Amino acid sequence: MAGEGVPAAATAATASAAGGTLLACPDCDLLQRLPPLPLHHAACCARCRAPLCRHKPDSLERTLALALAAAILLLIANLVPMLGLSVAGREAFTTVLGGVIAMWREGSQVVAMLVLFAAVIAPALEIGCLLLVVLAVRRPPAPHWVATLLHGYEFVREWSMIEIMLLGVLVALIKIAELATVIPGLALFVLGSLVFLLAAMAAAFDPRVAWQRIEWAAGGAAGGAEAMR
Amino acid sequence: MNSAGASALSQGCAGCEVCGLVVRLPVPAGAASCPRCGERLHGRRPASIERTWALTIAALLLYIPANLLPVMTTNTPLGAVSDTIMQGVVELWSPTSWPLAIVVFVASVTIPLGKLIALAYLLLTVQRGSVRSNEQRVRLYRLLKFIGRWSMLDVFVDTFVVALIQLQPLMWVEPGAGVIYFAAVVVVTMVAVNSFDPRLIWDLPQQEKQAHG
Numbered sequence: 001m002a003g004e005g006v007p008a009a010a011t012a013a014t015a016s017a018a019g020g021t022l023l024a025c026p027d028c029d030l031l032q033r034l035p036p037l038p039l040h041h042a043a044c045c046a047r048c049r050a051p052l053c054r055h056k057p058d059s060l061e062r063t064l065a066l067a068l069a070a071a072i073l074l075l076i077a078n079l080v081p082m083l084g085l086s087v088a089g090r091e092a093f094t095t096v097l098g099g100v101i102a103m104w105r106e107g108s109q110v111v112a113m114l115v116l117f118a119a120v121i122a123p124a125l126e127i128g129c130l131l132l133v134v135l136a137v138r139r140p141p142a143p144h145w146v147a148t149l150l151h152g153y154e155f156v157r158e159w160s161m162i163e164i165m166l167l168g169v170l171v172a173l174i175k176i177a178e179l180a181t182v183i184p185g186l187a188l189f190v191l192g193s194l195v196f197l198l199a200a201m202a203a204a205f206d207p208r209v210a211w212q213r214i215e216w217a218a219g220g221a222a223g224g225a226e227a228m229r
Numbered sequence: 230m231n232s233a234g235a236s237a238l239s240q241g242c243a244g245c246e247v248c249g250l251v252v253r254l255p256v257p258a259g260a261a262s263c264p265r266c267g268e269r270l271h272g273r274r275p276a277s278i279e280r281t282w283a284l285t286i287a288a289l290l291l292y293i294p295a296n297l298l299p300v301m302t303t304n305t306p307l308g309a310v311s312d313t314i315m316q317g318v319v320e321l322w323s324p325t326s327w328p329l330a331i332v333v334f335v336a337s338v339t340i341p342l343g344k345l346i347a348l349a350y351l352l353l354t355v356q357r358g359s360v361r362s363n364e365q366r367v368r369l370y371r372l373l374k375f376i377g378r379w380s381m382l383d384v385f386v387d388t389f390v391v392a393l394i395q396l397q398p399l400m401w402v403e404p405g406a407g408v409i410y411f412a413a414v415v416v417v418t419m420v421a422v423n424s425f426d427p428r429l430i431w432d433l434p435q436q437e438k439q440a441h442g
Contacts, residue, residue: 022251024237024244027367029428031237031251047234048367048431085393094392102392108404111412115388118381147266151247158419161381168385171333174326175317175390179400211248217267 025050059206060134066201067131073194074123082187083169087180095187096120096165115165122160123198129153130201133210140213147214150207157202163195236431238272245270277426278352284421285348291414292341298407300387305400313407314338314383336382337411344373344380344418348425355429363430370427377422380415384408 020033027050034043034052042054056062077096084093094102096119103112129149136142136149166188173182237244237251244251245263252270255261261270299311312320314337321330347369354366387408394402 023249024242024251026244026246026249027371027427028363028431029236029238029244030234030431031240031242032234048364050367050371083389083393087396088399090396090399092393092395094389099388099392102395103388103404106391106403108408111384111388111404111408114412114416115384119385144267147248151266151268154247158378158423161378161385164379164381165385167332168382169389171321171329171382171386172389172393174329175321175386176393179394208249211250211265214265216265217262218264 023052025052053208054206056204056206056209059204059209060137062204063130063201064134066197066204067127067134070127070194070197070201071131073190073197074127077187077190077194078120080187080190081185082191083173083185084183085176085180086183091183093183093185096191118159118161119165122156123162123194125156126153126160126198127201129156130205134205137210137213141215142210142213144215144217146210147217150210150214154207160198162191162198166191166195236428238428238432243270243272246274273428273432274424274426277424277429278356281348281421281425282352284417284424285345285352288341288414288417288421289345291410291417292345295407295410295414296338298410299405300383300407300411301390301405302403303394303400304403306398311405313405314411317383317386333382333386336379340376340380341414341418344377344422347373348418348421351425351430355432358433360433366430367427370422370425370430373422377415377419380418381412384412384415 020035022031023034024031025045025048028045028048030045030047032046037043037053037055039055039057043052044050045052080095081093082095082098084091086092097116100112100116100120103115129152133142133146133149133153136146169188169191173184176182238254241256242251242253245266245268247268248263248266250263250265252261252263254270254272258272262268263270296314299313300317302309302311318330318334318337321327321333323330351366351370354361387404391402391404394400
């Protein structure tokens with residue numbers, strides 16, 4: 001799996017399949033050796049049952065395809081109307097950004113920023129970071145800034161809340177339906193498919209494969225020797 | 230209970246929280262960073278208990294105005310009506326939309342409150358050095374991490390109701406002061422859950438004392 005360009009220390013510490021990879025469970029700190037996993041099998045911690053990793057086939061290629069599709073859908077979802085309503089002969093439409101702007105104008109700038117971040121910026125960063133990581137690690141060793149991107153991806157994933165926003169829109173839709181006629185827009189359906197695409201993208205991506213191909217911060221054998229047990 | 234294996238810390242190592250690499254910590258304890266990803270290495274997250282307590286108490290205080298202040302005001306020529314989160318749930322309750330009322334109630338009331346109680350429980354048991362039901366407690370922690378984001382639901386509901394109902398002078402909706410406090414509760418509890426170090430659950434009392442800061 002590891003390319004020729006990966007530093008020897010990196011390959012020895014993380015990718016040597018023979019003895020298994022040494023890892024500490026992130027939830028309970030138990031030191032354990034991970035045996036080579038058969039395809040589609042997952043490993044969990046021997047003590048606390050935390051999911052540790054899963055052998056995902058063609059992780060990089062599948063992630064790339066799904067991330068590209070997600071990027072296109074996210075663009076469409078933010079350009080076309082999401083919800084409309086008609087009452088007493090008047091029609092009004094809003095996009096996701098329209099919701100943010102209305103919230104800003106009506107006096108809740110902090111909430112508007114939070115919605116903007118969770119519904120637009122974080123999903124865009126989530127897709128963008130992953131796309132760059134997957135493209136950059138195709139030819140190992142990937143430069144070290146890829147590690148920063150990968151770190152950013154893990155952070156931003158928690159704050160990307162498309163699925164929650166979609167449920168919120170549905171509740172808003174029901175609330176409004178008793179006052180006016182609600183017209184669902186194209187973006188609503190695009191967002192619906194995006195929820196599944198983002199889930200599939202995150203599921204297809206195996207961060208361990210990416211980490212094995214990224215250049216070490218400390219560089220070379222010194223860091224590797226320190227990391228070995 | 231703990232005898233099945235050795236923790237990385239008891240072996241003088243730490244698993245990097247970003248990239249997962251197991252690295253030997255320097256002796257005597259000092260600053261170290263992961264040779265692979267460059268992240269600062271900690272045997273346990275520094276001041277995890279103190280930080281999580283501070284954030285939990287802050288969230289509890291914010292939770293009071295979040296529930297007492299209105300989250301939205303509906304204006305019509307006849308006057309203005311303000312709704313708090315609970316009133317919003319009650320209004321949603323109808324023969325057809327009651328399942329959504331339950332979803333909103335769970336996301337905006339049960340989850341934030343349950344999260345605060347669960348965090349306090351985890352913190353207290355860790356501080357007492359409890360070694361009982363470790364597996365259930367770490368499962369509770371994983372549940373908190375997973376469901377915490379869903380509290381944001383009501384913030385999105387309010388945003389899109391406000392965005393759509395702008396039909397001046399017929400009817401328009403304004404966000405209330407409660408939304409800011411509620412959004413703050415969600416963000417602060419999410420940060421609180423992240424600042425808690427679940428590995429502390431598994432530490433034996435004597436190990437905790439010599440834990441690397």
